[in-house]
Amino acid sequence: MAEFTSLRAAIEDLVPDGSVVAMEGFTHLIPVAAGHEVIRQGKRDLTLIRMTPDVIYDQIIGMGCAVKLIFSWGGNPGVGSLHRLRDAVENGYPRPLMIEEHTHAGMATRYVAGAAGLPFGILDGYVGTDLSDHTNVATIRSPFDGEEVTAVSALNPDVAVIHAQQADRRGNVGLWGITGVQREVALAAKNVVVTVEEVVEELDLRGPNGAVLPSWTIDAIAEVPRGSHPSYSMGYTRRDNAFYTRWDAISRSREIFAKWIAEYVSGPDDFSTYLAALDDGTLTSLVDDD
Amino acid sequence: MAEFTSLRAAIEDLVPDGSVVAMEGFTHLIPVAAGHEVIRQGKRDLTLIRMTPDVIYDQIIGMGCAVKLIFSWGGNPGVGSLHRLRDAVENGYPRPLMIEEHTHAGMATRYVAGAAGLPFGILDGYVGTDLSDHTNVATIRSPFDGEEVTAVSALNPDVAVIHAQQADRRGNVGLWGITGVQREVALAAKNVVVTVEEVVEELDLRGPNGAVLPSWTIDAIAEVPRGSHPSYSMGYTRRDNAFYTRWDAISRSREIFAKWIAEYVSGPDDFSTYLAALDDGTLTSLVDDD
Amino acid sequence: MTENGYTSDEIMSIVASRHLRDGQVCFVGIGLPSEAANLARLSHAPDVVLIYESGTIGTRPEILPLSIGDGELAEQADLVVSVPEIFSFWLQAGRVDVGFLSAAQIDRFGNLNSTVIGSYEEPTVRLPGAGGAPEIASSAGEVIVMLRQSARTFVEAVDFISTVGFGRNGEGRERHRGAGPTVVITDLGVLEPDPRTNELRLVAVHPGIDTDDVLDQTGWPLQVASDLATTEPPSGEELRILRELKQRTAIAHAGP
């Protein structure tokens, strides 16, 4: 049964050093505030899983919290590189980062297998690529017609962290719009932390593709309005495209990145400083003079 | 792209003799009117697929339209036996019926594999049962940890027939409530026939678990209000539990069954006679004196 | 109605409901299991989570469903999912604590037959088949079997193992996630597997039932627990809640 708690307590309790963490959200509903709390608490030796590392993992990797990344596309969407991720992979800065790389279809299949309690999943994928020689996939034959398919192992993270639009008083979580792999990762993980835009009396899924995660599949819920910035929460916030562009400049320099994190993430007590800077237009002021 | 047509034309065009037909609907949204049209057109040598054969297949099998049934639970829900199915299996009447039997989980996995374009699907199932010796399943090992799972072959029917609440003017189909395996069977089949309660300007999925099948995945749509009777269409009709009980008496006797079919299904030109008898309370009058 | 003021169906449902603990996730079938599970929800286990194989999760029906997929189940559910999903993400993944099953036959090792009487190829009686039962038995944490007792249904060996209990020779459950049939509730008493042999033995008789009657209605030499108990009779409260539920159901289904 889900417990309502602070984001700080949820991350303290459920994201220990060394754990395998999946923070999902496909462009939409990225749990950025939760990622900041991971940085703030100085977590170490995490294995991070996420299809699209995005700004959230660029920040966590840039602060040296992770030893390994399992992913399928590591760019800044519509902008270019994730510079902190590149610095870790290319130069081992601030520490070396092991990577385990898959395709989107492969990662999705792995989460589905994990959610379904199966040891592996199958797909028509990876064939002919060099990736199949550099990652953990296998070929198996159909016992019926001999056709070959690719097998990928299930993903069952220690903890899944997602952001959703709503939770009701009983702790049922509601989300809608582009739901990516969030239901699958929540059902695949041993523990689940959810941040929500709003706690409501009754869920009101006012958009396409509505989905509910019942309270008893979730461990901790924290109300964190705008907790998905710079991504968005359909029905609540809009994507901050400008921030993604500015992130390129912030993250390009090790020094500016460190200063930005100290000022808006690790220095403050919670997410409110970041939101205040967002509101008064100073969140990207470190690079606004460029 | 879906064409709006009559139910007669849809069944004439898309359900040829000898084809492999899946008419799905899990308790809810069973395409009974379409099943009646199959009987009316005297189709022969069909291979019928359906998780729960229910009254719809009891009628089609009782009329000798099928050579084979692929299924997982063949009872009259909440009532008892399907007598026409039993007569075919136990006595070969009116003709012998081959069966291929699975579990619910196995059938669902087979449809999912079919919809996903995979040759087979995997599950933790059938283990320890005698069914695994009498049906087409295989054991495969995880290439990662050696764990055994059960493989079942994909189902890709020649034609799927489903009933839904709505179609919009562009031919997009909307359904909600208990959707069973209808999306999966529609996406697994080579052709798709849909009967709907209502053609609307814009889909209005006014219930839980709303789903849309886009027009370009469907071949023919026929508007057949109450076409799921005696099952129901959430938001439009209620389940006719009394009919299921009366069906036990109608179907128990070969003679009464034949008379009932002649009067309400094969004799009339279309589904309207059946609905008229339902409205004036005479639909089960053949057995109401019992 | 017995002389004690309740029917054999009622004591079956009430005893089964007592086996559910609050907060458990329960995979329910139609009929007595549905009565038992909803009685538990309306009495001592308000937060029991009811799942029906039609895809309704966390449903709180006001009235008992007559089919596994009644609209009432969808309307009152926390969420509704597809049938493939209910079996994969919810049952197979190990999220169900308790599954209810019934059958046409049960044998001394708790194996269930709902497929055929006679041979598979040329059956004397073709039964409906296994449906969701094999994977419920395999994946649920434990299974509660509800079945009226007679020598015809409680047999030495089932004609066909539709759903495995402890295996043809009681060999156990190594290949299964769940513990299998931990209790069999009949109209006469309660059976549980002997932990040493996996053979079902009589652990309780219902009030007014003679042990010899239970032995007579069992198709194998039924072992009796040394500490054989007598079932606590239905309380007035249990009967009131169950009967109100059934009355609401009757009125609703008689309606227009």
Added chain:
Amino acid sequence: MTENGYTSDEIMSIVASRHLRDGQVCFVGIGLPSEAANLARLSHAPDVVLIYESGTIGTRPEILPLSIGDGELAEQADLVVSVPEIFSFWLQAGRVDVGFLSAAQIDRFGNLNSTVIGSYEEPTVRLPGAGGAPEIASSAGEVIVMLRQSARTFVEAVDFISTVGFGRNGEGRERHRGAGPTVVITDLGVLEPDPRTNELRLVAVHPGIDTDDVLDQTGWPLQVASDLATTEPPSGEELRILRELKQRTAIAHAGP
């Protein structure tokens, strides 16, 4: 802006849009592919079905999305599904006619690299990775590649095959459902695989582009089709629709 009154991005988008036929199902990425696909939808192919890998199917955005998962795409879609479903039930099942791809490198056999420059273990440049591309290339009926041409991007052999075209040695597509890269549209011209050798060759140059310039910007000895064509210049109508779309987009994204 060229002397002809359009930019090289514009001619790339316009040429790509002409390759889409009405009613085709098209798997779209962000940037030029999204421009091309929406231009087709707003001009000669009103019933083209656009799918983005975020799970939006049949979407008709008023403005161009800046990310693959913009809210606009979900709001204007016929349906929205999960990411696992978009790749399994829709792409893998063979429901997509045309997929758009780009990359950091392409080689003479249409193989694409979006993973690393240098070795995989110790890359000189770590690129974002393959994302959805390998399975788009495998399962879509055909692939349209859009990529600005230079000797740095059009290479003899890619450092890493992220996404397979016709294979390292042009061996072909026996193991794939789809036909692979049937056309490569650049800022200079159009390349297509030679059906005998699977090697990309130049089949058209854009107006005002010299063939020698194209050869200079290609990292292998590029074959030129004997019937080399010159691209039909963008029409006023094509330019008008594309520019209006981009202007609507700019205004919307500048908004509050």
